[in-house]
Amino acid sequence: MTRDELAIFDSEAVRAGLPYRDCIHVVREAMQALSAGTTRQLLRTMLSLGPGRTFAQMPGALGERDMFGTKTISVFADPQSPGKRRHRGLVVLFEPSEGRPVAIADAEEITHIRTAAASAVATDALARADASTLLIVGTGGQAHTHLHALPLVRRFDRILIWGRSPDRADALVAAFPDLPCERADDLEAATRAADVVCTLTTAAQPVILGDWVRPGCHVNLVGSSGPGPVEVDSALVVKSRYIADSTASARDAAAEFLIARDAGLVTDDHIVAEIGEVLLGRVPGRTGPEDITLYKSLGHAVQDLAAAAHLYRSAHR
Known part of the structure; x- marks a missing residue:
């Protein structure tokens, strides 16, 4: 992977690159940083698209000179499974020196793993x-x-x-x-x-x-x-x-x-x-x-961004 290449992590790549032990460590550090005030995030914005259909945005930054980005996700009721919901979307990660987008990751898989880790x-x-x-x-x-x-x-x-x-x-x-x-x-x-x-x-x-x-x-x-x-x-x-x-x-x-x-x-x-x-x-x-x-547990952008940053840095290592 070259420096300027946009890294893409599908659900399989997320599972492979984000072991639960690693994610627990990542989330622990992210929540400490959130309470210490070294990360920044806005309250999520949620747009209702009708019964059982929601579109949400969760922006944040891991630090003033660290990765930043957003999680963009749809939360739709599963018509095949009444009472179940799917969280589909993307986590988009930017690097802090030039503001370049560097990674896109499957948000549903990151959400599954980081929520359990939290x-x-x-x-x-x-x-x-x-x-x-x-x-x-x-x-x-x-x-x-x-x-x-x-x-x-x-x-x-x-x-x-x-x-x-x-x-x-x-x-x-x-x-x-x-x-x-x-x-x-x-x-x-x-x-x-x-x-x-x-x-x-x-x-x-x-x-x-x-x-x-x-x-x-x-x-x-x-x-x-x-x-x-x-x-x-x-x-x-x-x-x-x-x-x-x-x-x-x-x-x-x-x-x-x-x-x-x-x-x-x-x-x-x-x-x-x-x-x-x-x-x-x-x-x-x-x-x-x-x-x-x-x-x-409500879930936060800093958890998603920290997980995506771990994926990106691990891939480069």
Whole structure:
């Protein structure tokens, strides 16, 4: 690859060049930099194109003299799979010295991997060290990527998989024969047993209730990325130690938090920290073993750009 050649990374190239361990490291550094103020990004802009059809732009810069660019993506409901969504688009990366575009990468694949990596970073920082039971709520693409990423930061003796379709849950269990996975049919019982919960659904109404979550549990809220759909109820928001990937974004688009705030159950101060602040040691993530920690994942341009920059630099090496 020459200096002036535009690098193109399709989905296969993204998977090959962005191993989960590498992406976890990349995302950890990106979230620290975001909270430290060395990166820049704007709130995402979302243009509705009708029911189940959204076009979004996410610009950002990794630093004043570092890579910058944007993620341009469509989020469309999958007509072949009701309740499922596809995230199709591009991450476009520019170099900082001359402002040249240097790379284009498949945004859907980067999103799958970096989202799971972000949950792994949060789980490593917030879950109890002795966490041994993981609950995956959902059976789509993010469920697959989370099963690749989370066991890299905790050793789980039991992994429960719940989905609306038992057949899809069984298929997910079968796809990971080296992990201690099993299908869960009773979501309440599975939640009560879990040390770590990941909600990875397109649910419009809560699928997890706060009363089900036991003290000491860590929850990653991933499925809802804008106002409206929620995966958990306000009781869980209220009882949790609430950590955001970005405070500004959470106050703008974290549906579960916004509903609890609008109901007068919490204030903006209920967001105790950004995950980057926890990673930097500025704010404790967990104050004691009984804390219920909650990480709200909305996803950010700096994560996508950092992942694309890693791909580009690795290809040049």
